Amino acid sequence: MQAEATNPARASEQQAQKPTRSGRQGELLFAALLSTLLFAYAGFILAVIWADVAWLAMPGAESGKRGITKVLTSPDVATEVLTALKLSLVTSFISSILAMTVAIPSAYALSRYRLPFRSLIDTVIDLPIVIPPLIAGISLLIFFNQMGFGIQLEKWLRVVYSQRGIVVAQFFIASAFCIRATKAAIDQVNPRFESVARSLGCGPVRAFWQITLPLAKTGLMAGWIMTWARAMGEFAPIMVFAGATPLYTAVLPVTAFLNLSVGNIETSVAVTVLMIVIASVTLLLFKKLGGQGYLW
Amino acid sequence: MVDLRIEGVFIRLGEFDLRDISLTIEAGEYFCILGPTGAGKSVLIECIAGLLRPDRGRIFLGDQDVTPLTPEQRNIGYVPQDYALFPHMSVRRNIGFGLRVRRLPQKEIDKRVGQLAELLHIEPILEREPLHLSGGEKQRVALARALAVQPPVLLLDEPLAAVDEQTRDRLCADLRDIQRRAGVTVIHISHNFEETLAVADRIGVMNAGRMVQVGTRRQIFSAPATRFVAQFTRSENILPLAGSPRLLPDGRVRLPLDTGDEILAAPSEPLPNTPALAVVRPEAVRITPQNGEGTPKGLIPATLTRITERGHLLRLEARTDAGTSFVSLELRRDALLAGFQVGDRVHLHVPPEDVHLIPSEKDTGG
Numbered sequence: 001m002q003a004e005a006t007n008p009a010r011a012s013e014q015q016a017q018k019p020t021r022s023g024r025q026g027e028l029l030f031a032a033l034l035s036t037l038l039f040a041y042a043g044f045i046l047a048v049i050w051a052d053v054a055w056l057a058m059p060g061a062e063s064g065k066r067g068i069t070k071v072l073t074s075p076d077v078a079t080e081v082l083t084a085l086k087l088s089l090v091t092s093f094i095s096s097i098l099a100m101t102v103a104i105p106s107a108y109a110l111s112r113y114r115l116p117f118r119s120l121i122d123t124v125i126d127l128p129i130v131i132p133p134l135i136a137g138i139s140l141l142i143f144f145n146q147m148g149f150g151i152q153l154e155k156w157l158r159v160v161y162s163q164r165g166i167v168v169a170q171f172f173i174a175s176a177f178c179i180r181a182t183k184a185a186i187d188q189v190n191p192r193f194e195s196v197a198r199s200l201g202c203g204p205v206r207a208f209w210q211i212t213l214p215l216a217k218t219g220l221m222a223g224w225i226m227t228w229a230r231a232m233g234e235f236a237p238i239m240v241f242a243g244a245t246p247l248y249t250a251v252l253p254v255t256a257f258l259n260l261s262v263g264n265i266e267t268s269v270a271v272t273v274l275m276i277v278i279a280s281v282t283l284l285l286f287k288k289l290g291g292q293g294y295l296w
Numbered sequence: 297m298v299d300l301r302i303e304g305v306f307i308r309l310g311e312f313d314l315r316d317i318s319l320t321i322e323a324g325e326y327f328c329i330l331g332p333t334g335a336g337k338s339v340l341i342e343c344i345a346g347l348l349r350p351d352r353g354r355i356f357l358g359d360q361d362v363t364p365l366t367p368e369q370r371n372i373g374y375v376p377q378d379y380a381l382f383p384h385m386s387v388r389r390n391i392g393f394g395l396r397v398r399r400l401p402q403k404e405i406d407k408r409v410g411q412l413a414e415l416l417h418i419e420p421i422l423e424r425e426p427l428h429l430s431g432g433e434k435q436r437v438a439l440a441r442a443l444a445v446q447p448p449v450l451l452l453d454e455p456l457a458a459v460d461e462q463t464r465d466r467l468c469a470d471l472r473d474i475q476r477r478a479g480v481t482v483i484h485i486s487h488n489f490e491e492t493l494a495v496a497d498r499i500g501v502m503n504a505g506r507m508v509q510v511g512t513r514r515q516i517f518s519a520p521a522t523r524f525v526a527q528f529t530r531s532e533n534i535l536p537l538a539g540s541p542r543l544l545p546d547g548r549v550r551l552p553l554d555t556g557d558e559i560l561a562a563p564s565e566p567l568p569n570t571p572a573l574a575v576v577r578p579e580a581v582r583i584t585p586q587n588g589e590g591t592p593k594g595l596i597p598a599t600l601t602r603i604t605e606r607g608h609l610l611r612l613e614a615r616t617d618a619g620t621s622f623v624s625l626e627l628r629r630d631a632l633l634a635g636f637q638v639g640d641r642v643h644l645h646v647p648p649e650d651v652h653l654i655p656s657e658k659d660t661g662g
Contacts, residue, residue, distance in 0.1 A: 190378070190380060192376045192378060192380040193380050193382060195342075195345070195347050195367070195374065195376065195380070196374060196375075196376065196380045196382075196441075197382075197393070197397075198346075198347065198366070198367035198368050199345055199346075199347075199367050199368070199370075199372060199373065199374035199442070200368075200393055200394030200397060200441070200442075200444075200445055201368045201371070201394050201397040201398055201445060202368055202397050203366075203368055206397070211382060214384050215382075215383065215384060
C-alpha cells in the first residue's frame, strides 16, 4: 500500500481525474469559440445568398419596375435564360454520364488492384481538381488546336467553340471529382463480399455486377449528382474553350457573367438565384443519399 | 471427399513472405491452422481459395492441380471472419446465391436451401435480412451458403473470433457436428489454442509465414517442436539446458539446467541430437507443501513466489533454491486445501515422462 501511495505515476493519475472548475470553464470557452466561428461562417453564406434574392425583389433603379418582374416579363431575357438553362441541363447531363462511364471502372481499378505507378496515376487524376479552371480551359484549347493528336480529334469531333466543347470542358473537370466520389463509394464495399461471391462460382464481372455495384449504388448515385452539379456550375473552361455566344454556347454561369458585364444586373442575379436553387436541391439530394461530403 | 495437398507454396506480399508451406490435409479431416495475428494463416487460405496466387508452389485437390484455377473454378467453400453475408439479399437468397450462379432450376434451389436450413437449424430466419441477425445466426447462414454448392473443402477464417467464450464452446461442438454430417474437409483458422483443441483432428502451427509444426492435438499439446510452439500453446515451463543430457542406467536422462538445477526426463522418443530446451506443461508440474522432514527423492525444494487466479485453477509460481522458476496449474480446490501462501516453502515434482526436449537447430520459430 505504501508503495502505491508514493508512486508518482499513480498520484498524478488521481490528480488528473479530479475535475477542476477552471478546467471545465476553459473547455466551455473553447467550445463556444469554435461554435461561434462555425455559426458566423454559416450565417455569412446565408446572408450572401439572401442578398441575391432580396436585391431581386427591390424596385428597379432605372425602370421603376421590381427587378424580378422585369426579368419575368421581358421575352428576350426569358428566352436567353431558358436557352441557357436548357443548354446547361443537357450538357451537364451528358458530361456527367460520360464521367460516370469513365469513373466507375477507373475507381474500381484504383480501389481494388495493385496497379503499376498507382500513386502517380492517383495524383494525375487529381490534377483537374487543383488546376485553376481557367487554366484547364486554355490547356484544352491548346491541346485541340495545336497538338497533332488533338488536331486530329478536333477534325473528327469539332469541339472547339461549339456546344460539344461545353461537354468536353465539363467532362474534363467533373470526371476527376466523379472518380473521387465513386472510389469513396466502392471503397465502402468490403472486398470480402466479392471474394465470397468468387468462391461461390461467380466470375469477376458477375461479382462486380451482382455484388459490388448494388452495394455501392447509393454512393454512386450521390457521386453522380455531385458530378452533375459540378458540370452545371463550370464556367471558366467553357468560356475559353467553347466560347460565350449567347443562345449558342452560353450556359447558365456564362449567361450570368455576360449580363453582368453589360450592366443587365437583374438578369444576372436572376440566373444566380436559379443556380443557387439548383445547387441547394442537389446538395439536399446528395446528403439524403448519404454521399461523402468530405470530398468537396 | 478428396484430400488437399500443398507443395512448397511461397508468396511475397510487400514485407510479408509466406515461406514454402507444404502440407497434406486428408479427405474428411478437420484441420486447424493455429498462429498469432500476422503469422500468414489468412494468406495461406486465400491461396487455397484462389484469391491469392502463390509466386511458387502448387496446390492439389485430389489429383487435380488447382494452382492455375480462379476461385470460381475451384469450388472451395470460403467463410471469412466477418462472414460477409450479402446485405442486399435475404438469408434465403444468400444461401441460394451459389446455386443461382450455377443456373440450377428454382425448384432444385429451394429444395437445397431447405435441406441446409434444416441441417443448420435456421429455417425460421430464412426471410430475414442479414443485418438483423445475431453473430451465431450469421455464422450458420455463412456456413449454409458455403455448403450449398457442395464444396469438397471448406475454409473457415477465424469463424469463432467474434463470439463470447460460452457461445464458442457450443459452436465448436456444432462445427464438428456439421462437418461430419456435411461430409466436408474443413480447414479452420484460429489464434486460440483451446478452440483448436476442441475441434481439430490435426493442427498446423504457423509463425512468421512458416508452418512450424503439424501434428495431432496431443503432439502439439505435449510435444511442441519449437520454443514458439511451446510458448504459444502455453507450455509455461521452457527451461534452457546447460549441457548434454546424461543417460542413466534405467533409460532416463538427467538434464542439467542453465541455473544449476537438474531434472529427469523419460523421453518416449529418441533424444534429439542437440537438445537445447526442456519443456514441461504447467498442468504436469505438481507443488506440495514441505513438511519439514527433508526433501524426498525426485522432488525439488522451492519457494512460492506468486499465486494467480485462473477460474477453477490456481497458477502457482515457485522458484527453486538455485533460481529456476516453475509454473504449476493446480485445481483451485486442491490448492485451497493446501493453504498455499506466497513465501511458503514447497516441493516441486516434475514428472520425467512429461518433460519434452526441443533441439536447438529446429528452434527457429520463436
